[in-house]
Amino acid sequence: MRELGGDQVTEAVAGCVAALRPAVARDWTEVTAGGLDWNCHETALHVADDLVAYAGNLAGRAQDRYVPFELKLDEGTDNSGLLQVIETTGALLAAAVRTAPRHVRAFHPYPFRSADRAGFAAMGIAEVLLHTHDMTQGLGLPYRPAEELAESVLAYLFPHVQPGPTPWRTLLWATGRGELPGRAPVTDWRWNNNLVIPAERLDLVGIRPAEARDLRLGGDGGFEWIEGGPYEGTRDAAGFLLKAYEGGVHRPEFGVFALVRREDGRAIGGIGFHSAPDDEGRVEIGYDLTVAARGHGYATEALRALADRAFARDGVRSLFATTEVANIASQAVLLRAGFSKVSEDDEGLAFELRKK
Incomplete structure (x- = not known):
């Protein structure tokens, strides 16, 4: 495309x-x-x-x-x-x-x-x-x-x-102008521009399927990245988004977002949901930053903004995240954003933030 x-x-x-x-x-x-x-x-x-x-x-x-x-x-x-x-x-x-x-x-x-x-x-x-x-x-x-x-x-x-x-x-x-085998007729429709979630210094910019495909293929997804970006985790997340889109289960409000620095319009990382909430209102999240953007509080800021947006929606009761045992920096981000550690084993740690 x-x-x-x-x-x-x-x-x-x-x-x-x-x-x-x-x-x-x-x-x-x-x-x-x-x-x-x-x-x-x-x-x-x-x-x-x-x-x-x-x-x-x-x-x-x-x-x-x-x-x-x-x-x-x-x-x-x-x-x-x-x-x-x-x-x-x-x-x-x-x-x-x-x-x-x-x-x-x-x-x-x-x-x-x-x-x-x-x-x-x-x-x-x-x-x-x-x-x-x-x-x-x-x-x-x-x-x-x-x-x-x-x-x-x-x-x-x-x-x-x-x-x-x-x-x-x-x-x-x-758009209600024709039929497709196996699909019900469309009588009410509206297109969907991408969501942008504002944070203090960042905008969390929703990544669309077209941009996710470009990222997965090694492109920049239409974003201007700082040195070292996009990082591997963002490309992987774009691949999961694209798979959900092609399978017809993508929900853009629970998708992947590029972290765009407001001062210069440059992308520094990605954050998003692994999927839509489950039946218990639980949804897993993930995030990453390019190396040059780490140590400035951007991940904590973005995580708080994403959590606020998620909890503003009906049906979301808790956010869940995992991290490797050795990733002390990621654990610190989760704790600063209000998450609590709920489990630990040899493979990693799990953190949760519940809706108040």
Whole structure:
């Protein structure tokens, strides 16, 4: 799967325009867009409106709402002009994505009220792919985007959805636009930008399946790491995340997080859950830091933030962690974060933190 950026936004928009151009002479206001309540003209305008809104929020670093402006067509704009507007607003989003630093986040309401540049690129691409499908269905035109684009949209925005053998069909099914053998129809859906948990000096940035795959294959996962990173434990955890995603059991709120230092936007380690809580509300955690980041209290800070977030959720009653007998530093981190030692044997020590 590909990392999503400005080039992929441009590719999606070009595919949309090419698919719709053969029907520019038709009256789009008289044709319903697929299974939507909108006609094709309204749907095309919606695509352009979303593209420029995403560009505006990301470029303007909006934090609590959409930037207050509205896209309005000149009177008498025909379908060719409308396609030009889609091209232009797509170019604006592509430029905003290319120029935004990796760590910058801006407002989007679902589900955690922010998205980074990859998230905005993914949302823009999703709007283009899905609504081009809707419009071409109504207009009776052929359309099938690149499977790699659909695969990346799923891995960035639908981490809770098990990927299927054909990404485009899976994306259509996940958004209530088609069927997949063995899966119930989808009637209610929403995409899922990654969670960021703030700590005092760090942000715990949720790692998405697309980024986990890159980390597992030896890449940087889209993060800028300090010297020595990412450490082996983070790569291993990314592999477990990817396996859960491919098995359809990944729950992103109980996933893996990169520890990103707020002062410079650089990643220094990883932390996360081994899985979702069990029936008793117990969930195991793990963490690691690059060597250069150790000894500054970052692990304790991150562990406290993760624990607070976990205990704020219903159904989580205790956190559990293990460490080797010789790893005195890790044991000290757990004790400083409020954990208590609950067992010890030749293989290691176990610690637990219970919800108060």
